[in-house]
Amino acid sequence: MNKLLVLGAVALAAVFVAAGAFFTVHQTQQVLITQFGQPIRVIQQPGLNVKLPFIQSVIVFDRRLLDFEGPGEEVILGDQRRLIVDSFTRYRITDPLLFFQTVGATEAGIRGRLNSIVSSALRRVLASEQLLSVLSADRTRIMAEIRRQVNEEARRFGIEVTDVRIRRADLPDENTQAILARMQTEREREARQLRAEGAEQAQRIRAQAERDRTVLLAEAEGQANILRGQGEQEAIRIFAEAFQRDPEFFQFWRTMQAYREVFGNGESRMVLTPESDFFRFFRDIPHLAPAGR
Template sequence: MNKLLIGLGAVIAVLIVIASSSLFIVEQTQQAIVLFFGKPQETIREPGLYVKVPFAEEVVYYEKRVLDLDPPKERMILADQKRLDVDSYARYRIIDPLLFYQTTRRVSEVSGKLTPIINSSLRRVLGNETLLDILSGKRATIMVDIQKAVNDAVKRFGMEIVEVRVRRADYPDETRSNIENRMKSEREREAKEFRARGFEMAEGIRADAGKQKIVILAEAQKKAETLRGEGDSQAIKIYADAFNQDPEFFAFYRSMQAYRKSIGSEDTTLVISPNSDFFRFFGDITGKQATK
């Protein structure tokens, strides 16, 4: 009885193993290839529960979803002979599992297949464009051309390129250093030109100011001489009119001015004869000399 139970249990266990080996599930995000002793037998694209021959058939699963590829940075030469280190990325999906299995087998091998194709397409398309084209509105068209070129090349692997993008494009280190030095030299040259131009303008302004100063001073001096001459003329006329109106008073006034100028200061010393005409108004207001 015990032997019968043990045998029955063994049979059930074998049946469970066989059943589990005969059934497999394909998820919504998966597609599969059924291999019969290593040879592709069937392609399954729809999700569900499927049956296979235990121990004879094997199932290989592939993603239906879009996958990412990040190739290493590559140096490109543009149509204007400028060099750029281009950092790109791509997104792809497997559209033919059988062809993918026959040409690539594993997703881990995709990078080795796609990276040279992507870089070659980038090099070919960018080699016909200038840096200005890449930086301008033409960039989107360039990316479409690159994607088409890559797609044409990867169809034979059962893949489709959904997107190719240039993440970053930089000048190589040595080129960037040369550009920075050239820009620095250019800025220094411009600064020197601005300083020279400013100095020249300052000199011009100073020279113009000097000329204006000379002209203004000359005009002022001329005007002063004119005014002085007019003043002297008027003074002479006033003196003449005063003399004509009252010669004696005019003589008296002129003598008073002479006294003030000559003896108005405390340290002035005059040695003059008392009978000199200079003192004629000291004796008589009429200016006549006093008689002894």
């Protein structure tokens, strides 16, 4: 019975020791083995590994891309304008031993250092750039230079910076109001200029239209006079031909036209002698002729 208890205790101790001796490195991890706080070796390949139990410790670091978002800060550009810049950084731990020696066993230690490094690089690079460059396609070139400087300084901590980006770039409130006022003034000036150019063009179009109208009316009046003259000439010719064919009938018809125009409304009055030539056709009518004739 005692032997069984001893064997059980030995087996339990062996299992406990084995559990403390074996460990697994995941594909997303890299491991630093320390012994009494001193680094012994680095394991970056995934798989099952062995360490001395109770003596050696395993410190795990992430080998994936890590993000760091820096707080917004105010920087002065090359044209002396102030800009509120909010940036983020992506990095990975490439040397766990150097990282442990310079930063510590946790990733929290690198954040304060990255904040200082990124802030300094932003200020150095943006101090020589204009506002339009930061807000245009030149930002790619600017961020490449910032990333290069940040990566050079970050290597001494065992990390590699893969990207640094400006997430937001805003002007301070007082500058924003001044720029908005200047933009409004500029737009109002452009609007006044466009309205003046439009009025000038409208006046030019109206003048051209009036000129064309005058020309068209003159040409139409001239054509109308020509046609009127031709019509009158043709009417005179027709009247002349009619008169030559039957002068007496033509004279009678013209006299009847005159009677209709004079007496047609019933309100005309004429003071003429009965012997007037105007009434010669009335004298020729038997029942209207004077007595004794």
